[in-house]
Amino acid sequence: MVAQETDGVRLGKATIAMTAVRDVLLHTIAMFTLPFASFYLAYFVANNYFQTKNAESLIVSVIASVITVHLVIVSFVRIGYREAVEDDRAKQQLQQQQNTFGTERNPFYQKYSGFEIIIGAGIANSKLHDGDGWLLFHAVLVLDTGSSTHALHTQDTGSSTHALHTQDTGSSTHARKKKATKAAKATKAKKKQQKQVTEGLLQQAETAYSSASFQDCINFCDRVLSRDARSTEAMETKALALIQIEQPDEARALLEESIRLQPDQGASKYLYLGQMSFGEDAAQALGKGIELLAVELDEISQMSTQEDIQELQDQIAAAFCSLAEVYLTDLCEIENAQDTCLALMEKALEYDVNNLQALQTLASIQISLSNPEKAKEYLFRSLDQWWGYMKHSQNQRNSNQDSDSQKQMDESDDKHMTASYTVHEDDNDADNDDLILDKSSDKSDDVDDDLQYLPPYEARINAAKMLIELEEYALALELLDLLISEDDAIMQVWYLQGWTLHLMNDMDAARESLTRARETYIAEEADRPEVYQHIEELLASIAAL
Numbered sequence: 001m002v003a004q005e006t007d008g009v010r011l012g013k014a015t016i017a018m019t020a021v022r023d024v025l026l027h028t029i030a031m032f033t034l035p036f037a038s039f040y041l042a043y044f045v046a047n048n049y050f051q052t053k054n055a056e057s058l059i060v061s062v063i064a065s066v067i068t069v070h071l072v073i074v075s076f077v078r079i080g081y082r083e084a085v086e087d088d089r090a091k092q093q094l095q096q097q098q099n100t101f102g103t104e105r106n107p108f109y110q111k112y113s114g115f116e117i118i119i120g121a122g123i124a125n126s127k128l129h130d131g132d133g134w135l136l137f138h139a140v141l142v143l144d145t146g147s148s149t150h151a152l153h154t155q156d157t158g159s160s161t162h163a164l165h166t167q168d169t170g171s172s173t174h175a176r177k178k179k180a181t182k183a184a185k186a187t188k189a190k191k192k193q194q195k196q197v198t199e200g201l202l203q204q205a206e207t208a209y210s211s212a213s214f215q216d217c218i219n220f221c222d223r224v225l226s227r228d229a230r231s232t233e234a235m236e237t238k239a240l241a242l243i244q245i246e247q248p249d250e251a252r253a254l255l256e257e258s259i260r261l262q263p264d265q266g267a268s269k270y271l272y273l274g275q276m277s278f279g280e281d282a283a284q285a286l287g288k289g290i291e292l293l294a295v296e297l298d299e300i301s302q303m304s305t306q307e308d309i310q311e312l313q314d315q316i317a318a319a320f321c322s323l324a325e326v327y328l329t330d331l332c333e334i335e336n337a338q339d340t341c342l343a344l345m346e347k348a349l350e351y352d353v354n355n356l357q358a359l360q361t362l363a364s365i366q367i368s369l370s371n372p373e374k375a376k377e378y379l380f381r382s383l384d385q386w387w388g389y390m391k392h393s394q395n396q397r398n399s400n401q402d403s404d405s406q407k408q409m410d411e412s413d414d415k416h417m418t419a420s421y422t423v424h425e426d427d428n429d430a431d432n433d434d435l436i437l438d439k440s441s442d443k444s445d446d447v448d449d450d451l452q453y454l455p456p457y458e459a460r461i462n463a464a465k466m467l468i469e470l471e472e473y474a475l476a477l478e479l480l481d482l483l484i485s486e487d488d489a490i491m492q493v494w495y496l497q498g499w500t501l502h503l504m505n506d507m508d509a510a511r512e513s514l515t516r517a518r519e520t521y522i523a524e525e526a527d528r529p530e531v532y533q534h535i536e537e538l539l540a541s542i543a544a545l
Contacts, residue, residue: 027076034072035065055305062303198224198231205237209244217241232258236269243276252276267292271319279330286323290316313351320348321357328361341365356382356455363466372470379466386454390482457487464496473504491520491528495535507542514539 042064046057205220221238224231235258242251255273258266270289274282293316301309324344327337342365348358359382366375454460460483467476480497483490498513518535521528 023076023079027072030072030075031069035068038068039065055307058303058305194227198227201227202231202233202237205234205241209237209241212244214241214244218245230261232262232266232269236266236272239269239272243272248276264292267296267315267319271322274322274326279326282326282330283323286319286326290319290323293319310352314355317348317352317355317358320344320351321355321361324348324358324361328365338365338369354381354385356385356459360455360459360463360466364462367466367469375466376470376472379463379470382455383463390454390460390479457483457490461490461492461496464493468496468500468503473500476500477504489520489524491517491524491526492531494520495531498535498538502538502542507545511539511542514542 039061043057043061046052046060052060201220201224205217205224208214208217208220218238218241221234221241224234225238228234235254239251239254239258242248242254252273255269255276258269259273267289270285270292274285274289276282277285293312297309297312297316300312321344324341327334327341327344331337342362345358345362345365348355352358359378363375363378363382366372366378455463460479464476464479464483467473467479477497477500480493480500483493484497487493494513494517498510498517501507501510501513514535518532518539520526521532521535526532
């Protein structure tokens with residue numbers, strides 16, 4: 001009988017193991033094949049049968065693959081649920097037979113979860129008998145039903161059973177399991193709640209930073225770090241806010257700690273640290289940031305939209321430009337620094353062929369190499385991308401000013417007219433005024449839309465400088481006029497305009513611009529003595545004529 005039980009148990013365990021391995025293997029294969037198949041099938045159908053755009057085809061394909069993944073998961077869960085139901089049913093049947101365990105002498109057969117178990121039913125569980133017929137087997141049988149564990153210990157003395165020990169530990173085991181499960185669920189719920197609170201605080205910190213409330217941003221980040229001292233996202237956000245309030249040392253410490261905690265995740269902290277560092281330290285940080293961005297680009301290149309890919313390529317190109325600037329400034333004395341810079345700029349253009357910063361930097365380098373034609377090629381490629389937007393922005397600004405002037409004239413004329421309008425006519429006038437305001441608002445929006453395509457104001461000033469160096473005086477003067485119309489309180493722009501006019505031998509206009517530059521310099525209390533000295537020299541040369 002013992003041999004039968006052992007063979008049955010082994011056979012049941014082997015059957016369960018083979019079934020489990022089979023189910024896991026099949027679902028693993030399905031999880032790694034079916035989503036890809038559904039993705040490409042949906043993409044093919046959308047492109048060839050519905051003629052959708054590339055972005056729409058990608059969206060449909062992603063949805064199809066996500067649905068497929070969920071179907072595989074549902075199938076796996078269904079198998080587990082079915083087995084759990086069968087186990088519960090078997091446990092209930094076994095418990096019912098155990099309740100009648102002391103009255104039958106014949107053994108009964110129970111199949112439980114693939115195990116074949118023979119249980120001796122002739123031993124009463126309530127009292128000990130001395131009869132010879134009560135000994136059925138010389139063994140210890142342990143049956144775990146999930147709700148109780150019965151250990152039956154028997155010993156043969158030749159004529160009678162001298163001891164029968166029955167121990168029930170099932171109720172306490174079940175209670176411990178239930179308590180542990182409840183504690184695990186409570187811990188999981190607490191962690192989930194803490195995560196939600198942390199995410200909310202991080203979002204508030206980013207909002208505060210966007211609205212230039214840097215101290216509030218720091219406070220929100222501190223609250224996050226008090227909950228999770230290893231939150232690298234809070235460290236980076238706080239570091240940016242600290243930079244804005246001119247606390248670079250604390251910002252650097254946070255960025256370095258973030259790198260220590262997650263050295264191979266997140267390129268942004270390396271890029272920020274590179275901007276704050278000098279020489280080799282800056283080059284190493286920026287290089288690591290570029291490396292992580294390239295890895296991220298490889299990961300998303302197959303599944304993301306072209307817009308997301310282009311945004312990441314722009315970031316990589318900008319990082320290459322920042323690294324090139326290190327070799328133009330801090331590391332300019334090392335061997336082959338200029339060649340390294342040129343190679344980095346070309347690399348930036350591989351990721352973003354129209355990168356404005358790369359094009360203007362290459363133009364500047366070619367000027368220093370005395371290659372004016374090559375410099376013009378790069379500079380004009382840059383100007384072609386934003387010159388039209390700048391002129392359109394200026395036209396819209398002039399149009400708005402003309403509209404405001406005409407409106408003021410109309411209002412002035414209305415004051416001298418008699419109030420002979422009807423109520424109905426007054427209502428129409430009010431509606432017309434609203435339309436005028438709406439159109440003015442639309443024009444203002446157009447100006448803002450144009451500005452988003454323009455490089456920073458300082459970059460446009462640098463473009464004007466290069467045009468002057470390349471003796472493109474007329475184009476430089478037009479660019480400077482546009483910059484002055486955008487902001488007429490910048491000393492450097494007035495100075496460059498006066499210098500350009502001086503080079504063009506328009507001395508009267510040059511005197512006016514240089515005088516305005518000197519006045520602005522004094523009003524701003526600028527600290528550019530070499531510029532002020534040049535302004536005075538130019539004015540003196542004009543006065544001597």
